[in-house]
Amino acid sequence: xxxxxxxxxxxxxxxxxxxxxxxxxxxxxxxxxxxxxxxxxxxxxxxxxxxxxxxxxxxxxxxxxxxxxxxxxxxxxxxxxxxxxxxxxxxxxxxxxxxxxxxxxxxxxxxxxxxxxxxxxxxxxxxxxxxxxxxxxxxxxxxxxxxxxxxxxxxxxxxxxxxxxxxxxxxxxxxxxxxxxxxxxxxxxxxxxxxxxxxxxxxxxxxxxxxxxxxxxxxxxxxxxxxxxxxxxxxxxxxxxxxxxxxxxxxxxxxxxxxxxxxxxxxxxxxxxxxxxxxxxxxxxxxxxxxxxxxxxxxxxxxxxxxxxxxxxxxxxxxxxxxxxxxxxxxxxxxxxxxxxxxxxxxxxx
Amino acid sequence: xxxxxxxxxxxxxxxxxxxxxxxxxxxxxxxxxxxxxxxxxxxxxxxxxxxxxxxxxxxxxxxxxxxxxxxxxxxxxxxxxxxxxxxxxxxxxxxxxxxxxxxxxxxxxxxxxxxxxxxxxxxxxxxxxxxxxxxxxxxxxxxxxxxxxxxxxxxxxxxxxxxxxxxxxxxxxxxxxxxxxxxxxxxxxxxxxxxxxxxxxxxxxxxxxxxxxxxxxxxxxxxxxxxxxxxxxxxxxxxxxxxxxxxxxxxxxxxxxxxxxxxxxxxxxxxxx
Ligand SMILES: Nc1ncnc2c1ncn2[C@@H]1O[C@H](COP(=O)(O)OP(=O)(O)OP(=O)(O)O)[C@@H](O)[C@H]1O
Ligand SMILES: [Mg+2]
Numbered sequence: 012x013x014x015x016x017x018x019x020x021x022x023x024x025x026x027x028x029x030x031x032x033x034x035x036x037x038x039x040x041x042x043x044x045x046x047x048x049x050x051x052x053x054x055x056x057x058x059x060x061x062x063x064x065x066x067x068x069x070x071x072x073x074x075x076x077x078x079x080x081x082x083x084x085x086x087x088x089x090x091x092x093x094x095x096x097x098x099x100x101x102x103x104x105x106x107x108x109x110x111x112x113x114x115x116x117x118x119x120x121x122x123x124x125x126x127x128x129x130x131x132x133x134x135x136x137x138x139x140x141x142x143x144x145x146x147x148x149x150x151x152x153x154x155x156x157x158x159x160x161x162x163x164x165x166x167x168x169x170x171x172x173x174x175x176x177x178x179x180x181x182x183x184x185x186x187x188x189x190x191x192x193x194x195x196x197x198x199x200x201x202x203x204x205x206x207x208x209x210x211x212x213x214x215x216x217x218x219x220x221x222x223x224x225x226x227x228x229x230x231x232x233x234x235x236x237x238x239x240x241x242x243x244x245x246x247x248x249x250x251x252x253x254x255x256x257x258x259x260x261x262x263x264x265x266x267x268x269x270x271x272x273x274x275x276x277x278x279x280x281x282x283x284x285x286x287x288x289x290x291x292x293x294x295x296x297x298x299x300x301x302x303x304x305x306x307x308x309x310x311x312x313x314x315x316x317x318x319x320x321x322x323x324x325x326x327x328x329x330x331x332x333x334x335x336x337x338x339x340x341x342x343x344x345x346x347x348x349x350x351x352x353x354x355x356x357x358x359x360x361x
Numbered sequence: 362x363x364x365x366x367x368x369x370x371x372x373x374x375x376x377x378x379x380x381x382x383x384x385x386x387x388x389x390x391x392x393x394x395x396x397x398x399x400x401x402x403x404x405x406x407x408x409x410x411x412x413x414x415x416x417x418x419x420x421x422x423x424x425x426x427x428x429x430x431x432x433x434x435x436x437x438x439x440x441x442x443x444x445x446x447x448x449x450x451x452x453x454x455x456x457x458x459x460x461x462x463x464x465x466x467x468x469x470x471x472x473x474x475x476x477x478x479x480x481x482x483x484x485x486x487x488x489x490x491x492x493x494x495x496x497x498x499x500x501x502x503x504x505x506x507x508x509x510x511x512x513x514x515x516x517x518x519x520x521x522x523x524x525x526x527x528x529x530x531x532x533x534x535x536x537x538x539x540x541x542x543x544x545x546x547x548x549x550x551x552x553x554x555x556x557x558x559x560x561x562x563x564x565x566x567x568x569x570x571x572x573x574x575x576x577x578x579x580x581x582x583x584x585x586x587x588x589x590x591x592x593x594x595x596x597x598x599x600x601x602x603x604x605x606x607x608x609x610x611x612x613x614x615x616x617x618x619x620x621x622x623x624x625x626x627x628x629x630x631x632x633x634x
Contacts, residue, residue, distance in 0.1 A: 074634075081466075082467070083462075083463050083467060099627065102466065106467055106470075120385060122384075122389075123381060123384055127384065134377030135378070135470065136374075136469060137374065163388070
C-alpha cells in the first residue's frame, strides 16, 4: 500500500477540465459538433477528514467531477490525485480505498437479497471477515436494514435501496467517500438516519467525504465546507458562514409591536428591511449590530410583544449564487445589486 | 508489490462475481433448464446445414463430408466456447448507452472480467458442450492417421480458436465505446467469422476470402489446421506448416483486442444522468 503522509491532501485537482463533444441537429440532415465544457478548470484541495458539500445548479458539472475523481472518466486536461493515485491509470488500486454512491447506478446484485450482495462485496474488496462483520453490524443498526436484508434488491423501495447502497460503499472501510445525491428520494426518517450516520462517520475524523446534493439541509447538517460550482467553475469555496457574509445575508430580527410607530426607528448597524402588518411588525438585518443590540435598541423606543430571530436561509443564499452570472470577488457593486433583488420576493409576500 | 501478484490476488473476487451470477440465475430456475435446451438449437442448426448440403453434393470446395466435418467441428467447438465465455461482452453496448459501466468502473477489478462474469450466460454451456462433441465425433469419423504431433494440434487448435474468437468478440464490442449503434457491424465480424470458418474456405473467393482468411486470420483457426490434421495439401498453395499457426494468430489478436478495449475504456464518456 502506498501510505500517504498524514497531512497530504486526500484529493487534489489542478485546472481539471472535461469537455464533451456533442452532436446537435443543424438542419435536416446535417449535424454540427459542439463542445460542452462540463468541468472548466477546477482547483480543489481536500484534506483528510474534511466533509465537503459539493453543490451547484443542474448541469453545473458536479457528477462529472465526481466521475473524474473516481476514475470513471478521463479528464480532458488538468491534474487529479486522489489518495495520491491517478484515478484513471490506477483505477483498481484507488477503488479499494474509496467508497462511491452514485444515486442512479447500483452496486448491488439486482436479483439477490441485500445480505448476499454484502457478502459478495466482501470478496470483491478482500475485506477480512471480522472487519466486514463489524461494519455491517453497525450499518444494520444505524441505517435500520434488518427489515429488508433478505429481500431481493429489485423488490426494495428506492429509500431502502439507497441505504443498502450506502452500506455497500462502506463495508471495505474507505478513506474517502464520494456520494452523488445520496438522499435523493428518501423520506424524512431515512434522510435523518442517513445524515446522522454520515455525521457520525465524519465526527470520527478519518473518513473524508465529498457529497453532492440539492437538499441544502444535508449540507447544513454535515459539511463545514461548501464548494459551489456553476458552469464547471468554482464560484465559492469556504464555510457556510463565509457564504452568508459574502452575499450579505444576515440574521434577521423580527419584532412584533403593540402599536405601530409614527417614525420607523433607526438602529445603528441594523437597517430596517421591511415593515409588515400595518407597521406592527418590523424586520431588521443584523449587519454590524448583534441581535441583542437590536432588541435592546427597539425596547427603548417601542413596546415589544414578540421577538423572533431568523437565521439566514441557506437556500436563499445559494439561489442568489446560482442566479449570479460570475461573482466578482469583493465586488461591492455586485453585492448591492444582489441584496436588492433578493428583497423583492420577501417584500411582495407581505 | 509486483503487478502480477496483485492481479493474482483478485482470483477470489472474480469467483465471487461468478457465484453471484450463478445465484442470480438460479433465482429463475425454471427458465434455466428451458434455456439450456433451447440454446443447443442454433449450433445444431449449423451442423445440420452442412450435413444437408452433402445430401445434394458429394464434395464441398473439394472436400468430402468427413473432411468438411473436421472444419465444422473445429469451428463450432471454438466458437461455442468463446461465445459462452466472452460472447456476452456484447452487452457492453447496453452498459455504455445507459451509463451502467460507471458502477463497474468503481470496483477494484478489471472492467472486462467483471462484465464477462457478471452476466455469464450459463445457459450457453449446452452449446459449448455440443460444439466440443461435434469436434470429437468429426475427428473420430475422419479416420485420421494420428501422430503425437496431430494429437497436440487437435488439442491446441480449438484452444487457440477460443482465444481468437474471444478476441474478435472483445474488439468488435469495444466499438460501442465510440459508436453505440455498432451492433450490426460487430455481428458481421463475429457471426460472419463463424460462418466463414464453418465451411472449407475454398468455397469462397476473391477479396472476401482474402480479407476474412488472411486479413483477419479466420483461415488459420479451422481450415488450415484441418488440412494439417487430414494430411492434405492446400489447394490454394500455402505450405503445410501454416496448419500450426493458430496460436501465433490468436495471441496477437488477443493482445490487440485488449489494447482496443483499454483504449476504449479511456474514451468512455458515461451519461449525463
Ligand atoms: N456523457 C455526457 N455526454 C455529453 N454531455 C454530458 C455528459 N455528461 C454530462 N454532460 C454535460 O455536462 C454538463 C455537466 O453535467 P453533470 O452531470 O456533471 O451535471 P451535475 O452538476 O451533476 O447536474 P445535476 O445536478 O443535474 O445532477 C451538462 O451540461 C451535461 O449536459
Ligand atoms: Mg449530477
